[in-house]
Amino acid sequence: MNQDQQTQLKKSVAEAAARYVAQNLKAGAILGVGTGSTANLFIDALRPIKEKIRGAVASSENTARKLTEIGIPLVALNDIDSLPIYVDGADEIDASFAMIKGGGGALTREKIIADVADCFVCIADASKVVAVLGNFPLPIEVIPMATAQVARAVVALGGTPVLRKGFVTDNGNHILDVSGLSITDPVALESALNQIVGTVTNGLFARRGADVLLLGTLNGVETRT
């Protein structure tokens, strides 16, 4: 698949997600919105149905800006008790709907919103589906003073961490992009990485994966549950 085709698939899946929201989000409900190029296309696709959406919880400052631009009011996660639907992209997704996320660096806020949401709708083009997670380097958000110590702990687990240069998360932290990990048990690895002191979040979304996958393929958008 070339880049133009991938962008086209991202666009069709974003439009399918807007239809999904139009059909499934109850009038007056709040929507969770992810981060990244697919999520940006999803926000564009929300324009025609924005009156149906009372407000949205944004997973990053970029997403918040885009939602504001199209006139969807922002809602703080602390001001709501529940969130029926969260729509977001992924860097990789496997058959159990476990994902690697955080290519855009928004993993912590994304994981918090996913935890609150009743239904996580993953929007992805076909290139994101993998048999085993881990070809895409796993992002880990770390407290800046702990960066070297977390990197050593990751090396001890068999990974090769690289500091994402010139990047600071919306929470003021660093990102280590970790390659070389064997992710045959994503739930166990997610938990093991959570134990490293100084990590904020890791980009494995396995303990709470997606519930619905809208997958953009060259033959159209598939809905997988």
Ligand code: 5RP
């Ligand atoms: C951002 C994310 C994104 O969902 C992920 O990186 C996919 O991005 P894109 O839609 O641009 O391929 O997790 O932190």
